[in-house]
Amino acid sequence: MTQKEIVQTNQSLREALTEAAKLNETCTELRNQLEAKRPVDCVLTKWSEWTECDAKCDSGNQHRSRQMIQAAKNGGDCPSERTQRQLCVVAQCPFCGDGILNSEEEQCDSVEGCTSECTIETGWSCAGNNCGKCGNGKLEAAEECDDGDMASGDGCGPECQIEEAFACVQQLDRSKCTPID
Numbered sequence: 001m002t003q004k005e006i007v008q009t010n011q012s013l014r015e016a017l018t019e020a021a022k023l024n025e026t027c028t029e030l031r032n033q034l035e036a037k038r039p040v041d042c043v044l045t046k047w048s049e050w051t052e053c054d055a056k057c058d059s060g061n062q063h064r065s066r067q068m069i070q071a072a073k074n075g076g077d078c079p080s081e082r083t084q085r086q087l088c089v090v091a092q093c094p095f096c097g098d099g100i101l102n103s104e105e106e107q108c109d110s111v112e113g114c115t116s117e118c119t120i121e122t123g124w125s126c127a128g129n130n131c132g133k134c135g136n137g138k139l140e141a142a143e144e145c146d147d148g149d150m151a152s153g154d155g156c157g158p159e160c161q162i163e164e165a166f167a168c169v170q171q172l173d174r175s176k177c178t179p180i181d
């Protein structure tokens with residue numbers, strides 16, 4: 001190789017290297033552009049714990065939710081469901097017929113002398129679920145007296161209450177009522 005040829009070859013090499021560097025730069029630029037357009041899915045938090053059941057008894061609902069931490073980009077996927085609801089069942093609500101006095105309206109519940117509506121049957125008296133039949137001679141429950149009948153005017157009235165101006169004492173088999181002088 002002549003001196004001239006060497007100089008020319010060096011020149012060509014330098015030019016080729018410059019060209020390669022330019023191409024590399026274009027390539028990086030294109031890669032960055034593509035990267036900027038790549039679809040990215042959104043990022044959501046994990047589902048929260050279920051909330052408390054919103055009913056005190058019988059059944060209700062509970063919820064859980066999740067939040068978006070980062071929005072989707074370039075048409076990436078993102079689930080639209082952010083809240084969920086499910087049925088929850090808690091202890092049965094009190095009701096007339098469960099045998100328990102559990103509301104103001106219930107005079108008694110599921111005992112003899114008590115109606116299916118939890119009211120006291122005629123001729124009976126109840127102190128809560130302790131009920132007694134008026135007229136059987138036994139002093140029971142809320143009875144003030146029980147003289148063995150449900151007549152009025154004899155000192156012990158039809159609902160086993162002591163009538164006005166009478167006094168009653170309980171004997172073995174029945175109340176004995178006498179007028180107060």
Ligand SMILES: [Ca+2]
Pocket residue numbers: 094095096097098099100101102103106109
């Ligand atoms: Ca009840």
Ligand SMILES: [Ca+2]
Pocket residue numbers: 132133134135136137138139140143146
């Ligand atoms: Ca009685």
